[in-house]
Amino acid sequence: MAPSSGRRSAPTKEQLEDRKTVGINKETVTNTVSTDYPGHFMDEDHAWDVDHFRDNFHVQFHQNDPFDSQFSLIGLDASIANAFRRILIAEIPTLAIETVFVHNNTSVIQDEVLAHRLGLIPFQGDKKGLRDFLKPFVKPAEGADQYSTTFDYNTVCLKLNVECTHNKDVGPNEKDPKKLYHNAHVYAKDIVFDPVGDKQPEIFSGEGIIKSTNPDILIAKLRPPQVINIEMHMHKGIGADHSKFSPVATASYRLMPTIKILQPILGADAKKFQECFMPGVIELEKVTKQEAAKKGSGYEGHQGELKAVVANPMHDTVSREVLRHEEFEGKVKLGRRRDHFIFSVESTGQWDSDELFLESVLMLKLKINKLKPQVTNMVRSF
Structure with missing residues (x-):
């Protein structure tokens, strides 16, 4: 896409989040293609930068046992995450x-x-x-x-x-x-x-x-x-x-689920809403006095009633069960974070499960070091 001659305002934080979220609808999946490359959005520079990557990428462990580990890689492209998965399965001796x-x-x-x-x-x-x-x-x-x-x-x-x-x-x-x-x-x-x-x-x-x-x-x-x-x-x-x-019994990843409650869900509907998800994903809390007193919150006059809140979306399997019910139409938005990969690694025993990921990083570095001089020579030949 050609650059625009006019200046546009920078995207808001909410817009940036929407760009990174795969839309999970009742019968379709939208926004599946990555847009993090130069020229996709006018007046925005998305050229890859090592400092930006270093500041935004991080690893978060959820479980770390010798035979079984679960961790998140946040801020990666799907091609890199999939490279780690393939190396874990097929290239660690x-x-x-x-x-x-x-x-x-x-x-x-x-x-x-x-x-x-x-x-x-x-x-x-x-x-x-x-x-x-x-x-x-x-x-x-x-x-x-x-x-x-x-x-x-x-x-x-x-x-x-x-x-x-x-x-x-x-x-x-x-x-x-x-x-x-x-x-x-x-x-x-x-x-x-x-x-x-x-x-x-x-x-x-x-x-x-x-x-x-x-x-x-x-x-x-x-x-x-x-x-x-x-x-x-x-x-x-x-x-x-x-x-x-x-070295692994299984090595897989899934995208981090996102659940946004757009309108208040109260009382019996809140309990039904909770049952549409895996245990621990949705919790029921009482509407506080401050929330009930706030105009435009949707909780006016509902002090003490149970409301549905998102507790831990990571446990969600994105079954889309909640989208089957008419009473929740327009009240919830499901998605997946495109740059948040939840890895599950089960070791067969020669390596601890967390060591396997470090070995995969080392293996990828070795492959890159072999490829780098070939790419350099190819450019020089032109």
């Missing part, structure tokens, strides 16, 4: 079982199925060792020995050797298989880390030893005299190669 050597398997589970189950078990270990010591595995050339590229810095060895036997000390009326037999159930905790080389025993020891994230994952059920004797090789990979290398 982790360890997973890649090769299974079956020496003996007399269980009812076929070798291929057993190997597949083992490959999906998440493991954890010393984070510095996972990040700095272990390198990605390079497959041997065609015709070369299968161990020609296997070293202690790219391969972790695990072993699982269990045999189901009778428990001679059990009572004659016992029916529980776990008490009748030893190793009736084979769990992830039965997998043993077998360090190789000189550095693995030092790096992956104590609290940093390679072990399953969840020791109670059931691998197989055995009965006497069934045996499982296998050796496994773990390699470092990324989710883009196979989902078993993904």
Whole structure:
């Protein structure tokens, strides 16, 4: 759009908020396209500025547990937020079982199925060792020995050797298989880390030893005299190669909901209005004396009655249930903040959930540093 020759007044704070809000209507969604670029609004400069970005961008944590975190990224474009999401899923390296050597398997589970189950078990270990010591595995050339590229810095060895036997000390009326037999159930905790080389025993020891994230994952059920004797090789990979290398069970984001009450909602209508949303989104408060005395507030003569107020819009699922009822028509406006992303990250265990986001930031910086000289050379070529 061409710049205007005349001067226009600067947009108000309310207008700026409306520009950033996606409209959620009864049957349509409006204002979905970003307008934060030069030339969209006359007499307004929206060129990207690092100082403006630094002042307006911030991170807000809502939950921060080792396996589950929820936080908001405020002041970002959707393309950057989505880049973090894709990196979290597919580009942060982790360890997973890649090769299974079956020496003996007399269980009812076929070798291929057993190997597949083992490959999906998440493991954890010393984070510095996972990040700095272990390198990605390079497959041997065609015709070369299968161990020609296997070293202690790219391969972790695990072993699982269990045999189901009778428990001679059990009572004659016992029916529980776990008490009748030893190793009736084979769990992830039965997998043993077998360090190789000189550095693995030092790096992956104590609290940093390679072990399953969840020791109670059931691998197989055995009965006497069934045996499982296998050796496994773990390699470092990324989710883009196979989902078993993904460090997250899920990584997603949603836009921050906005709820604006345009006209007072009182009494029975307020209770019905509250029920249209998830618990905690709308609260009921009594109309104060000051509000009832204020002319034009809509609360005149309603002192002490219950009114609906927005408490925590973040919990809203934007179901649009409230828009189905005629009594609320014109009294409420729903939307979503286009630059407010609520992330939910569930870690599989190798990294804490908040560390994963920091790793995604580092990965994006590395990708940018690789791209930057190429863009520079491309510009110089012209």
